[in-house]
Structures are given as C-alpha cells and as structure tokens.
Amino acid sequence: MANTLFELPDELIASLVENFPCRDVLIKALATLLYPRAAPCRNLVIHGTEATGKTAITTALLQAFTEHSSASSSPAPSIYFSHAIVKSAECVTARHLYERTVGLVADALKWDGATGRCENIAALTVELTKMLKYAEKEGDDKTPRRFVLVFDGIDRQREAPATLLPALARLAEIIPNLTTVFILTAPAPSLLRLSSPPHLYFPPYTKAQYVAVLSRAPELPAPLPNTTTPQETADLWARFVAAVHDSLARPASRTLPRLRRACLALWPRFTAPVAAGTHRAREFSKLLVAARGYFQDESVLEPGILSRRPPTTTTTPTPSQPNTPTKPTSVNHSTPSSTDLSALLPPTARLLLIAAYLTSHNAPRHDVTLFSTWHQGRGRRRGGGSSAVRTRHPRSKHRKIARKLLGPGAFVLERMVAVYAALVREHDPHRGSEDDNNGGNNGNGGSNGGAKGAAATVDADVGMALATLASLRLLVRVGGAGASTFSSATGGGSGGGGGLGGADMDRGGKWRVNIGWEVVRGVGRSMGIEVEEWLVE
Template sequence: MLPEEVLLGTLNEQYPCRELQIRQLFALYSPYLPSPPAIVVHGLEATGKSSIVKSVLDTSKVPHAIINSRECITGRHLLERTVTSCLDAIDESSEDKVDRRPYSRCENISALAIHLQRLLDGRERFVLVFDGIDRQREAPPTLLPALARFGEIIPNLSIIFIISVPRPRFLHATGVPFINFPAYTKDESIQILSKSPPQIFLEPPEDSPEYTEEQAEEDNAWVWTRFLTAVWDALAKGAARDILSFRAVADKIWRPFVAPIVDGTFGTRDFSRLMVAKRALFQSEDVLLERVVPRTEETTTSAVSKGNYCFLSQFTHDLPYYSKYLLCAAYLASYNPARQDSIYFMKASERKRRKKGGGTAAGRAGRGAKHRKIPRNLLAPSPFPLDRLLAIFHAIVPHSITPTADIYTQITTLSSIRLLVRAGPAGSDVLDPGCKWRVNFGWDYVATLGRSVGFEIAEYLAGGAE
C-alpha cells in the first residue's frame, strides 16, 4: 500500500480546495486506526461530499456500501436496498459468496440490525454510507437515531450520513463527529473549472499553420480563466452559486463569446475588446433559464440587438393572431369597469378619450388627491360576460375581422388551456352568452402578449398599470 502522504496528495490533486475535509476523513477511516460508530458529512449541493467520501473509502481499501436515498421510494425500500448493497460489497471483498436467502426480507429497522449483525459477524471493519438520507421519502422519525446506534450494537460497523443541512440533535446522540463541506468561493470555483478549459478553435485555423497545440492550450487556459471571472461577476454570483450551475452557465455562452476569435475579428489576447463586443451575453439572464429546445445564437443576438417583437413572443404561448387579441380583450373586460367601455373603446369619440386614471387632465388638476387609488391590475380579476368580451375584441382589433376567422373556436381553445376560466356553474355551456368568464393570467403576461402584436394594452386600462 502507498504511504499515507502519497495517497493524500493524489486525492488533493483530484479534488482541489478540499484538503482539510480529505485529511479529516482519511484520519477517521485510516486502515491503521479505529473509526467512530457514526459521523455526519454535511454541506450544500455540488460541494463534493459524495465523491470525496467514496474516493477516500476506495483509497483506504475499507469495505463499504453506499446507499443513495434518493433512489429509495419508501422506508422499507431503503432497508432492503441497504441489505442488498451490503451483500454485494461483502461478495466483492471476499472470495466466499454469502447465501442470500436468509436476507430476502427486511421489513423494519430491527430486522436490518439483525441482518447486519449476522452479515458482519467475524468480519473486518465495514462502512455503511447513507447519501442524502435527510431527503428520504416516507422515513419514520426514528430512522436516523436508530441507524446512528448501529455502530454501538455492531462493533465493526461505522455509519456515514451525508446530508445537506443538519437539524439540531437530529441523531439524539452526543459525540458524533461533523465534517462540513462549505460552498466553493469565487476563487475556488474558478480554480476548479480552470483545470479543464474548453477549446477556442474546434478545428486548427487555416490561416495560421504555425499555430501549435501548445499555443492553443495556453490560449484556451488564458481566455477561459478570464471568461469565468466575467461570468461569475455578471451572472453566477447571484443565480448560479454552486459549481455545477456555474459550469453550465459558462458552457452555454462560451461558443457565442469566442465566435469573434474563431472568425478572426479579434485575437486570443484581445479580451477587453471581446468583452465590449459581447457584453450583451452578460447583460441578459436568458442563459439562467433551462429550456427543452435550446435557442440558437441567431435568435439570441436578434433579441438583444433589435427592438422587435420576435423575442417577446417567446415568453408567451404560440397562439394565433386573433387569440392574442382575445386574451387582451378578456383582460380589459376583467379589469376595466363596464361603465367606462364607451370611453375607452368607442372609436367615434376617440379624441375625447380620457387619460389613464379616469377623468380629463384639466379635471384632475383641480381636484386634490386625497386617496391614492390602487392600480386595477393589482386587484383580483372580475368576471365578465361573453358578449362584452366580443365587443371589446372588435373594438381593439385595428382592422376589420375576416368572416372566416372562427372566433368561438378560439375561445373554446383558450378555455381548454386554462387561460380563460368560467366563473359560473361548472355544468353550463362554454359558449352560453349568459356564462361569465375570468382571466387566468397576470399583467406581465398580457403586456408581453399585446406587444407581440403591436398593441399597448396599458393605454386602454382604466387607472393605468404599475
């Protein structure tokens, strides 16, 4: 077996910025020293807890079994998975195979204790690791305290609990060692991700045949490190603090960021000019959103550089043209008083339309504002009849509606996707004129929906919007 310092050096090189935690685990599970009955390894997600614990146990050559609690549906499933994992680990570490028939059932924690006593009787030290045990489904409240006592009942057994945030005295025991894995800092995250920089040039540049692989690796590391610093300062420190999210955000915008280098617009050392040219990538928070269908670079560039409505329409449903106007009309019918419809929607008296907030500008100047009114879009939506919806719809559409447009079918479709909900009895007809409706979306959605067809709904909303 290699000396201890050599093993520690190998683990520290494999898991940087975790020297203290590796040394603590290696001291507790050294092949030459006894181990505690139970320890708790805790820390936030993506801090290296599970990987480091597994690597330390593998390096120490200690027989062990790791049970991922997220894969166990019930408490009994966890117990049976524990017995199966212990059998597999013992079969792997010894030449003699264990007869599995007596261990086919494990219905409660007492049966698990009996099975483990029988399995580990006369064997060397064994470590049982419960990964994510604090998120176990349908776990009885006595599960963790009972498992923590197993090391006292079975002398050659040690338990490791890997959890996110430990509750006070959740094991109901004293003297249990706790090893904390703090979240990676900015410098630590950049140091870890800098060890595997992606390539700038997927293919060698044709105009520079003397560009060697050593130069390419040096340029990759130089640009990638500075790029990670910019990503952290702009996006990751507020919305992607764990190292996995940080890497995911950096990978998303890496290719658009180095595109000017690939096409020859900038050199590999023109980082400041590259940051100015690609600052829109760091100003937009779209990379923080996970999508099933990824957006192309062309769509991202046009959304940032052009002030059109194509980008806005991506945040709404892919609805037909008239359905968007129907939703705008429904929102106005829900939030505008019916008595003011003639003011906002009569095209013959458009020049007399009052300003937002009700009343003319001269009339408001003479009155003292005793009470500040709440904007109507912050209140609950009011029900409205179908005929009022259609009247507002015909008033706000900027052109005459073609007779082929099946408006009623589109209303039914909007009801089926729950954008419009009925406020009357559940058994009434969907298209009954007496049936009342209510919108099932908010101001941000309808404002974006209106702008996608060039309709500013705030100009028609009584009292304005905030």
C-alpha cells in the same frame, strides 16, 4: 507502512488531493474519521449544498481504502476495510431501502449465506448484525476491521418513517466495527438524537477555487490558432473563467458543473476574433468588449427556453392575367409566445383579468355610464362609453398622463364581478341578450333585467378563475378580511382551487391588478375586446 496508531495512507490522500483540488483539508478530515488506524467514528454527518463534492470525494476515498486493504492482504493484511454506498434516490420506499442495504452489504462482504426479508428497521439490524458482527474472518484478531455504510441523500428518502435516521445511527452501538455516514444537504438540529455526532461541512466553491479547478490540465481547452502558444491559451482561459463567474455565477451557473458548461458554451464565441485573426490572445480587454453581449444575457446558455419561435411565412400567388407573370405575396402568420397570457389562461380568467384592469383604472362613478343597460340600452355601441363620458365630463386640459399609464387603484371584489358580467355580454352578445330578455319579463324594467342578466353570467368557473389569477399573482389582495394571510394562502393554503379561502372570497375585500397596459391589451384582443374603448381618459 508501519502499523502504528493514527497513521494515514499518505500516498492515497495525495492522489485524491490531486484529483479534487481545493478540498485537501476536507479529504484529510474525512480520511481521519474513516480510516481504521486513525480516529474512526461511529456516525458521521456530511452536509453541504449541491455540487460541492460530498458524494464524489466520499466514494473515491472509500474506494481507495478498499483497494488498499485488498492489495495488502498478502502475506498478512494490515487492515480489513469494506464499504457500501446506498443511494436513497434509487429506493422507492423505506422497505426498499432496507432490502437494498442488506444486498449491498452482502455483495461488499461476498456473503455466501442467505439473507432474510427486511420489512422494518429491526429486521435490518438483525441481518447486518449477522453479517458484520458474527461473521468469521480469517487472520489475526488484532487486525483492525472497519465497515463503512454510506446513506447518500438520506434526507430525501421517500416514505421514510420519522425514526429512520435515529434508528440507523444506533446500528453502530450494536455493531462495534461499523461506521454509518449520512450525506445530506442541511442537517436539522438533533438530527440523529445523539450527543454531538461529528459533522463535516462541504462549503461552496469560491471564485478563486472555481478558477483553480477549471484551470487544471484536464479542463484546459485546445490551443487557439494563429500562433497562439499553450501558455497564452491557459492564461486567457483563466481570465475568461473569472469573467464568466462574475457575470453569470449568480443568475445561471451557481455550481461547478453549470459553470463548466457555461464556459464551454461561451468559449468558442469569446475566442472567435482570435480564430479570425482580428485580435490576439493577449488582448483580453478587447475580446471582453467584443463579447460583452454574451456575458449580459444568460439566454445564450439555454436558448431553447427563452427564445421565441420565428413567424412562419407562406407564399400565396395573386390572381393575374394569362400573359402577366405571377408575383408572390408573403403572408405572415405569427405564432403566439409560449409566455403569452392569452394562450395560457382560459376565457373566464381572461375576462376577469380585463375586468380587474378596468376596475383598477376607472373611477367607480363611471361604472353606471359605461356598463349599465339603463344608460346604454340593449345593444351597446363601440366606443359609446368613452364618448358619453367625454360629453358629460370633458377631459381636463391640465392632465398630461393617460390614465392607463398610471398605477392601478384598489377595488372591491363585488365591483369587479359586476364589470365582468358586462364584459361577458360584450364578448357574447347572444348570451347577454338572452339574459336581458329573461330579466326584462319580470315587469321591473331594464334595471332589474340588467341585474338578473349580470347575475346569470356569474357561474361556478368564476371562483376557480379568481383562484388561478391570485395564485399567479396577477391579482393581489390589498385590504379587507384575510389580507394579512393572503401571501401564505396563495402559496398553497387550505382554500380550494389555488389557495383562496373564505375570507379572500369576501365581496367587500379590496384587490389590485398586477399587470400592465401592453399585457391587458393583448389579452383583450384575444377575446375580441378593445380595452381602450372601456377606459375613461
């Protein structure tokens, strides 16, 4: 290769383009900005989303340039080229990053001298200057030299000072033969605090590029049985990859590795009719119709996350006479789902959720009839609330939709807490009777006693349970003070226990329950409460 200006090693670039299809323009641009005989820059920012080939292409290109420089070292080298790649994910602190950078640069240069401790960016500059700028090299001084220092994932560096990236970008001003490459996801404006550093964007793959990458020879599956030719298998694979991309690219396979994994998982199921001999490889439409269920449900790709454990069956013998054969009886013990609220929420939160549902679906005028001890007495009967209300307020003949099927209404926090206190007595009668007795000794009758009993059940766990339900969006703030800031508060606001501030705990604030009838019925039965008995039809 002649030593001329702006000359790229075409044979190296051609091999990289073959290994990384659909990235030929980016490979040529990256080679131009890094090769010593092209247009090397001081700082380069490479950015793009996950799995777009940033790190893989940069590593392969730098490795090819280094091997090319070592191969041309005799009799006279055409270039001096070395590189080091520092992965921020492997560095715990900024000091760890500095010392690892010095160690990798020393290994790349085969440095025989001693390296000092690097506790800050100033010490890093001294060590790199000593190794790169003042190192004695053999050969012609006119031979271009270039050292590329890559910081991969530097935007996710832990315990990084605010001036880390601008300080690393100034290293090229002190060391003339140094190029610093920053690989990150989304660069901020004025990232390096320099005037117009070059940026190289790696865009996500398109559908045509996905199909082209996965249709290469290394990615093709083995030929199918039943006299299917390799060309028919390749054509079927290309159309299959396009179908998987159209159905699962957005919900389950947004990147190239995930799409490859999805194709490999669905390919045996998709080609099962071909292996069985019921369809041919050219009948893509019939194969797609037969396997449409796999393309509609992404749970096939991750069955361990979305699947429910099957019920366990145990066999118990029934008592029988001595001469009578024993007949086994199956008893099913169903295990609760991992997403069941009754298994995930504590008892206080479950009672509050039931109280919120009742408060949302019952009118306020029915609260005294349903929950007051002045109407119901000390011991509440099962179904007494509904039957009492039906006696005084008969159900309208024109209503055709049950109230539990209607949308929830808004309620104030103070009313929900009062209903919660009544539910505590229903769930734990012994505790409720003690509270009523303690309150009834005041001489004010049952009304004050019931109030004191209700107040005694509201403990410190109620605030934490409310914060938990609000953070899970099971309770939604719809009105009152602080309602406009509720969305930001539940996402991690300054309030304690899940994002509830002082305004959200206002007893006059309006809320709405965010669950349906099937969910709250299961939660109620887990606490021994039939929610339907407390609803007014």
